[in-house]
Amino acid sequence: MQTARTRSKSRAKAEINVVPYIDVMLVLLVIFIATAPVVMQGVTVDLPQAQSETMNENQQTPIIATVDKAGQYYVSIDTTSEKMGSLDELTAYVSAQLQKDPSRPVVVQGDAQVAYDNVIQLMNALKTGGVKSVGLVTEPINSN
Template sequence: MQMARTRHTKSRAKAEINVVPYIDVMLVLLVIFIATAPVVMQGVTVDLPQAKAETMNQDEMTPIIATVDKAGQFYVTIDTSTVKMGSLDELTNYVAGELQKDPVHQRPVVVQGDAQVAYDNVIQLMNALKNGGVKSVGLVTEPISN
């Protein structure tokens, strides 16, 4: 004897979204951001002088940043990596080598000098870059705060 099926036992498909794969993806992204944040945050802390100036064109390549800090130490920042230089000659050779990697599209070079650094250090840095083959050098400033 067969039992008749009742309407109450009829199974229906549930319309639910499975969020477990999305949680997995978010956790992977979180780990990637945590691992890369210290690399991106590298840099040299300088107190830039304030001046009214035009902003750089965003279409240009990322500039090479030559920095002189308050203590008179020299650094070069390319993309997200900052390298401490022992001397102006080392800095000049390093920047010249980077510019030779793509001589057709010259990357802009800017100088970032601490507001407390001696004027002579900034001039020496700019002169060393000029002697190293840099055609033009820009200066980095902070916008004037009201």
């Protein structure tokens, strides 16, 4: 009779321990939450306000050429933003992207504090680079 007792006590329980899986999932959740704000599109600029139309949701994501208040140039495509050293470099980069997809729209995003001349130079550089149409990014007018 004692042998039956020892046999039943020595059996291992066949259970799956889910605590390590929960720990791994929580660590992954923390990593995603920490990196989500880092993945933002483009460069933060203070846009001028104007009454304008919004882009259609059916349109492709545009190539965004940006000039910040320090006069630095950037190009944003989808979720990546590249700092450009000069207008020539920006023009070559945008032209190369448009050769891959000529139907992609191009928009200019200029900081509200930047000199008007910098935005015009950027638009002229895009025109000489073969961009047929350029849109301007603005903020809606505040009604207060």
